[in-house]
Amino acid sequence: MKRIVIIGGGFAGLWSAVGAARKLHELQIPEDEVEIMVINRDAYLGLRPRYYEKDPHNYRIPLSQVLEPVGVCLLEGEVKQIDTVSQKVTVRQQGKQTSVAYDRLVFAAGSQLVLPNLSGLHEHAFSVDTYQDAIKLDQHIQKLPELPDVSGKYTAAVVGGGFTGIEAAAEMTSRLTEIAKQ
Ligand SMILES: Cc1cc2nc3c(=O)[nH]c(=O)nc-3n(C[C@H](O)[C@H](O)[C@H](O)COP(=O)(O)OP(=O)(O)OC[C@H]3O[C@@H](n4cnc5c(N)ncnc54)[C@H](O)[C@@H]3O)c2cc1C
Incomplete structure (x- = not known):
């Protein structure tokens, strides 16, 4: 065969x-x-x-x-x-x-995000490259209401203005508004 x-x-x-x-x-x-x-x-x-x-x-x-x-x-x-x-x-x-x-x-092994060596990026940033990354971001957003009320709690900074960045930024606007209202 x-x-x-x-x-x-x-x-x-x-x-x-x-x-x-x-x-x-x-x-x-x-x-x-x-x-x-x-x-x-x-x-x-x-x-x-x-x-x-x-x-x-x-x-x-x-x-x-x-x-x-x-x-x-x-x-x-x-x-x-x-x-x-x-x-x-x-x-x-x-x-x-x-x-x-x-x-x-x-x-057909696809692509993989390469994170540049920027201070704080690995510890504090999120990505949507893999399913595991997406789950991490989702859980973080779901838990925002439990965190102390500090300025910028419902603000996301999206680094990168390509298609992925623009789509992610547009989605964050509605997701963060929804969770903040809760
Ligand atoms: C936020 C975002 C928005 C996007 N929007 C669009 C869009 O609007 N239109 C569009 O066309 N594209 C879009 N893309 C890109 C699109 O997701 C990719 O082009 C597409 O997923 C690529 O498919 P692929 O099969 O080549 O690779 P992948 O989807 O990366 O699949 C590769 C697979 O191979 C597996 N693999 C890798 N290495 C190995 C190995 N050594 N052994 C076994 N398995 C392995 C991986 O686990 C994975 O399952 C977007 C991507 C992102 C992140």
């Missing part, structure tokens, strides 16, 4: 997997001839563009809900190494290393 391995279960990885499944179907290639496997750090598709919104858990979708119906398998784990000579990837799953052979490989 041949295997297409896709590293990353974000928009790009998911689209690749679904696209490959559709193509195999169109070509009438039986499922037992080619396996499509998505390897992702966790079991979810994260809708990163919405992570600045309230209740970020609404913006994570179980990958299996989309992959299973089209016959794509999911391996939950972190890819640690790609060996293009032997055509194998090394995956770490709960402390154990597994080797997965591939015939075709799609690398």
Whole structure:
């Protein structure tokens, strides 16, 4: 059996997997001839563009809900190494290393926020890069009413005026107004 391995279960990885499944179907290639496997750090598709919104858990979708119906398998784990000579990837799953052979490989591991080395940034700033970051920000906003009343308690400073910064700033306006009213 041949295997297409896709590293990353974000928009790009998911689209690749679904696209490959559709193509195999169109070509009438039986499922037992080619396996499509998505390897992702966790079991979810994260809708990163919405992570600045309230209740970020609404913006994570179980990958299996989309992959299973089209016959794509999911391996939950972190890819640690790609060996293009032997055509194998090394995956770490709960402390154990597994080797997965591939015939075709799609690398769709996405992007990651790089925090500049600015004093205070790591200790005091929030981001919406990952689900965990989004949860941290959400919990902080939910707990604001319990904090002492100091000036600026319901003020957010957004650093960066690109699309992410502008969208996040617009969302913070309504989120902070809502929580302050409570
Ligand atoms: C606030 C915000 C607003 C945005 N707004 C828009 C918008 O309006 N329109 C738009 O087009 N884009 C927008 N984006 C960008 C959009 O989120 C990204 O372009 C999109 O998520 C990229 O998808 P991806 O599949 O390439 O990567 P990702 O979504 O980053 O997915 C990569 C996946 O690979 C996994 N992974 C990475 N490394 C490994 C590894 N070694 N082993 C196993 N798994 C691994 C990750 O855990 C992740 O699940 C926005 C982003 C943010 C943060």
